[in-house]
Amino acid sequence: MTPAISVAGLSRRYRGQLALDNVSFDIGSGSITGLLGRNGAGKTTLLRIIAGHEFASAGSVRVLGARPVENDHVLRQMVFVREDQAYPDFRVGKAVQAASWFYPNWSHERAGALLEEFRLPLNRKIKKLSRGMRSALGIVIGLAARAEITLFDEPYAGLDPVARQIFYDWLLADYAEHPRTVLLSTHLIDEAxxxxxxxxxxxxGQIVLNSGTDELRGGATSVSGPAIAVAEFTSGRPVWNRRRVAAQESAVVAGALDEADRARAAALHLHLEPLTLQQLVVHAVGSPEPPARERTSA
Amino acid sequence: MSTWISVARYQLTDRYTFVTGPWTILGLDFLITAAIVLGYPGRNGQVYAGALSAIYVYLVVTGALGIARQLPFALALGVSRRAFYAGTTLLAAAIAAVYALGLTVLQLIERATGGWGLKLHFFRVPYLLSGPWYLSWLTSFVGLALMLAWGMWFGIVYRRWNLPGLLGFIAAQAVAVALVLVIIGGADAWSSAGRFFKALTVEGLTGLLAVLAVALLAGGYATVRRLTV
Structure with missing residues (x-):
């Protein structure tokens, strides 16, 4: 089966600066993928190239088996919700109505329900909306379009926690009824x-981690307790980073732990905590500067 | 094709730019002209206004605004640049055809009422719009379409290269016109150019304008193809 999105050797150069550097990956159809990374890492550029809004300097992008650039057949099945979307001088209701003209699977019912949940005023001009409300409008369009390829770039900038929960719930509910390929860039990693x-x-500009979330969970564990016990437990294991304050130490151990490991940790009075997705991502893009002088890295 | 029609419909949602704007300008223009004529009733003979050009000038703005404002959101909705341009061209052609018809009907009324009772020549323009109604319609249609196509190209250039691009585009056009003048002068061809335009019929001129409109459309298409948003 051809992947929904297939990227091979993709690079994008802007005046000597490499925004994307030889990026390759496949995304299967009917999946929700998170695109994570720091500001300026290349997330938006990647999504823009997939959507055919921007051009690659090198490499290939295939969406539903074909090049997306100026390909009506592919683009008709795609919606791209951008954080920085420039809207025409529309009112909210008009924007939603206009969007519905372009999608054969558009759900008026879902759009109406979402508009109500987000409390979006239909008669208000888009340029008078707050940041969060503009984001909500993008989400309404992105979900109601029911497009085979749905791209969300930071869809919830400025959204309050309740509205973000609405987005998660509705995305999952709608996805269950109408499976599609969703690629979502976000900074709120643990939340999503x-x-x-x-x-x-x-x-x-480079893919530094590409993995199923299930495989990642439990892929690294934070071990903390008396420094001597931590040293004993971690000896011979790959350790990502250590933090020591007085006689207490905390270390991140890579790889899954088995029952024997857990029993041993308990005997040593060590506290084990699996790393969250967010911590894993922070590790993948390189740890921040050490806050304490005692910290050493292995 | 259905996408083109959706695009045309989408563009037309901006009623102020496409409908209200041009006709409001033209209406106000007409009122002012009529008021001036009423204020100076002593003049003998016919009154030639020439203020009809307002709607043509406004349609350049319409073409530019329509493209510049509506393009990014259309692309987000999975419309290709080509389909967006084709749909906009479709709407521009329809607008030019309908507005030309409007201008032609107003011209007929003006003729029938003796220039609105004021001997005013507002919708009748000597040489250009003075023939049979169908010729007036055709010339108006081509003229309006030309202005829209020109404006569309402006809008695309703005979207692609912003203000510096727009200034460069205007400069390039000025240079092109200057070059033509220099070439005519250099070839010592002013008299033959003069003869050519003197002999040019309205039909011929309309044909020339149509060729120019198609050239502008082609230029806009070439510019939109590599546009990024």
């Missing part, structure tokens, strides 16, 4: 973790 079947982490 429940949705994501797969995460791709991009840093300085």
């Amino acid at each position: 973790a429940g949705l994501l079947e797969r995460v791709m982490v991009i840093d300085r």
Whole structure:
């Protein structure tokens, strides 16, 4: 089966700066993938190229088996919700109505329900909306379009927690009824973790992590307790980073732990905590500067 | 094709730019002209206004605004640049045809009422719009379409290269016109150019304008193809 989105050797150069550097991955159809990474890592550029809004400097992008650039057959099955979307001088209702003309599977019912849930005033001009409301409008369009390829770029900038929960709930509910390929870039990693079947982490234009979320969970564990016990437990294991304050130490151990490991940790009075998706991502893009002088890295 | 029609419909949602704007300008223009004529009733003979050009000028703005404002959202909705341009061209052609018809009907009324009772020549323009109604319609149609196509190209250039691009585009047009003048002068061809335009019929001129409109459309298409949003 051809992947819904297939990217091979993709690079994008802007005046000597490499925004995307030899990026390759496949995304299967009927999946929700998180595209994670720091600001300026290349997430938006990648999504714009997939949507055919931007052009690649090198490499190939195939969406539903064909090049997306100026390909009406592919583009008709795609919706791209952008954080920085420039809207015409529309009112909310008009924008939603206009969007419905372009999608054969458009759900008026879902659009109406979402508009109500987000409390979006239909008669208000889009340029008078707050940031969060503009984001909500993008989400309404992105979900109601029911497009085979649905791209969300930071869809919830400025959205309040209730509205974000509405987005997660509705995305999952609608996805269950109408499976499609969703690629979602976000900074709120742990919040979205429940949705994501797969995460791709991009840093300085390169994919540094591409894995199923289930495989990632439990892939690293934080071990903390007396320094001597931590040293004993971690000896011979790959350790990502250590943090020591006085006689207490905390270390991140890569790889899954088995029952024997857990029993041993309990005997040593060590506290085990699996790393969250967000911590894994932070690790993947390189840890921040050490906050304490005692910290050493292995 | 159905996408083109959706695009045309989408563009037309901006009623102010496409409908209200041009006709409001033309209506106000007409009122002012009529008021001036009423204020100076002593003049003998016919009054030639020439203010009809307002709607043509406004349609350049219409073409530019329509493209520049509506393009990014259309692309987000999975419309290709080509389909967006084709749909906009479709709407421009329809608008030019209908507005030309409007201008022609107003011209007929003006003729029948003796220039609105004021001997005013507002919708009748000597040489250009003075023939039979169908010729007036055709010339108006081509003229309006030309202005829209020109404006569309402006809008695309703005979307692609912003203000510096727009200024460069205007400069390039000025240079092109200057070049033509220099070439005519250099070839010592002013008199033959003069003869050519003197002999040019309205039909011929309309044909020339149509060729120019198609050239502008082609230029706009070439520019939109590599546009990024």
